[in-house]
Structure formats: C-alpha cells, structure tokens
Amino acid sequence: MRFFASILILSLSFASYTAGAQEPARPKDPKEQAQPPQARPRASTLDELFERLGKAQTEREAEGISSLIERRFARSGSDTADLLLNRAAEAFGKKDYPLAIELIDRVLVLQPNWAEAWYKRATVFYQLDDPVGAMADLHRALKIEPRHFNAWTGLGHILMASDDKARALDAYRKVLAINPQMSDVKTIVNRLGPEVDGQDL
Template identity: 50%
Template sequence: MRFFSSVTLIAIIVGTALSAGPAARALSEPAMNGKADIRPIQSPSETVPGSDAESQAADDVTGAGREAVAISEALLQRPPARNDATLDDLFVRLGEAEGASEARGVVLMINRRWLRSGSDTADLLMTRARQAMRERDDALAVELLDRVIAMQPDWAEAWNRRAVAFHRLGDPLAAMADIHRTVTLEPRHFAAWAGLGHILREIGDEAGALASYEQALSLHPTMPRLEPLVETLRRELYGLNL
C-alpha cells in the first residue's frame, strides 16, 4: 500500500493543471456561445483513460474501431514525407482533424506510439497488465506495471495505465501521483489530463477539474464528452450563460 500527503499531491497536480497556458487562460475568459448537446456522464471506469472503454479504441477492430483503423491506414498513405509521422506531426494532424472520425484515426496512431516502450519485455508486461485491467483484476495490473516502471521509468504510458488501475482500486492520491508523472514525461497526454479532471471532480475540486478538462481539450479538441463537462463546470463555477 502506498501512502501520500493529500494536501501536497493535490497542490502539485492542480498547480500543474493551472499553470498550463490554454487551460489557465480559459478559466477567466467568457465561455463559448451556443448550447452543448449534453449527454449523460459516464462513470469513471468508463471515461478514465485506460479503462475498458478507452482500451477499445486501441484493441477492438469492430464497429468504430474498424472505422478508426481504416482512417489511420488512409492517413498513413499520404505522401512519403509524412508516412513516418512523428508524434509532433500527429498532434498537428489531431488539431487540424476535420471531424471526430478523422480525429479517432489520429488518436489511434498516437496511442500506438504511446504503447511502444522500446523494450520487448516491457511491452509484453504492458500487454498482460492491459489484459488484467480488461478482466477487472486491477491489483494484478498494478503489480505488473510496477515491474514495467522499474524497467522503463521514462515510459509515460506505463505511469498512465497504473494511474487508472489505482483509481479503480479506490486510491485517488496514488492515481494523481502517477498522472503527475505521466504529464511530466508527456505533457500532451490528453487522456491523463482528462483522467485527472475526473478524479478532481470526484473529490470536489471543480476548478481544478475544469482546468484539467480544458487542457485535455486544447490537445484533443474533439475528445468525446469533455466539452459538455467543461460548459457545465463553467456555468456552475462562474454562472456563465452558454
């Protein structure tokens, strides 16, 4: 069992979120015009990155998964200069994506990059950890991810997946500590920022949650379900008419 100071951790994580340029500025700016098509909010296990719903984007090849695979393959057929796209290239494409379908294809490619550690052994342990999480054996997933992180301490996705497992085990402080490490290693990790928002909202820090959600949207503008949450939180916190 890991023990953390809640005051210290929350200060560190929220400070990181509030120091993010676009998110911090958005807190004091007027909200966007128009009404959001607000959908029911999913439970944390469905919306926190790395959960079953999030894993399907990378693991399933049926339905929306097949569509995303087709889009990503089409993107990879672009001129040779862009075939070997770097993460920087992919984030540019994500910001310029014309609609949610194209964005899903780009996100799939980003997730594939994030899931590569450079070590076959670490990758195998990650695969086993993800399988354990799909089977709701989060304690086993934490044990496996402990080994992965010991081998590859600079692998942001390993920290992110362990954060999800900790959250599902009811340890939000450990989850926030791992999210902090994730976004330190990969500041563009939109799923980790969204996950932080979910946790902060659960513990009653709506301002911190709003900043985290806005940071996620600044990186992934069409991230599912976040925009209605942002609009709701702005209205609750600042009484803005949206």
C-alpha cells in the same frame, strides 16, 4: 465511473507466416530493372500527429488521429516492457488488480520514463479506490508527456469526483487544447465553465 478510455485490453500482434514452395526465379524484365524502387511513405512523427489532431475538423477525423497517437504511446521501445504491460492489461480485464499493479511496477523499473505505463497504473489505482495514488501517477505521466490527453481527462474526472471543480475545469480545458474535437469533454466544459468562472464575479 468509467474513464481512461485507452485502458482497453492490449493485445499482442503476431504476424502469421505461411510456408510455401518458392517459385523458380524468372528473369526480370529490363524495364522493371530500370525502374527505381518506390520509397515507402514516411511515417508521421508524434509532433506532426499532435499538430494534425489540433487542426482536425471533425470528431471522426480526430478519433483516427488520436488512435494513431495512442498506438505510439503504447510502444515503449522495449519488447519486455511491452509484453509485461500487455499481461497487466489482461490481469486488469480479469479484475486481478494486485497482479496488474505488480506487473506495471516491473514495467516502470524497466521504463521509468514511459508515460503510458504511469497512466495505466493510475487506472488500476482508481479501480482500487485509491484516487490519491491514481492522481500521483497521472501527474507523473503528464510530467513525461504533457500532451497525454487521456491522462488529462482522467485527472479531470478525479478532481470532479472530489468536488474540485476549478482544477477539474482546467484539466478539461487542457484536453481540448490538445484535442479540440472531444465532444464529451466539450460538453463538460460548456456546462462547468459558467459555473466555475462565475465564482469570480
């Protein structure tokens, strides 16, 4: 079963610089000097992005916002931890799961409160047929960041695989409370909801 969409191989972005001859300085137009510099647009906070995600009107709009959120999730604030997680993703892509685990373990020593690292390690555990380990890491990720919709989705899939439909439905509903436009999850909830809710009748 394929899930954990954000486990796509991370790639480091390197800015490329070209060395060129500098043009001789020219005197600035007095009008240009008088104009105040234009301020850069303020980047949205994570809270603002989640608010926009909850109000998105279309799946395409939601996908764009969720991608921005995932980029925020993917930054730990430590260049070393980010690099190690990138190498873990490369190992994951090569199906070298033990190496991926080892690298993420190092990340978690450096950044124990990085929800994305716990989420990524859960992904590797699942590939190693260790749903218990995966579920434990997903719970750690969600304790740190309760709005991690990918972690809720992964948790729902593991619970479904273990035939715990009631708890799986609860996890999927939490996904939709955060990201209402996830059509795949909506389909699951629409199918599973009557089955699980009807058990109480």
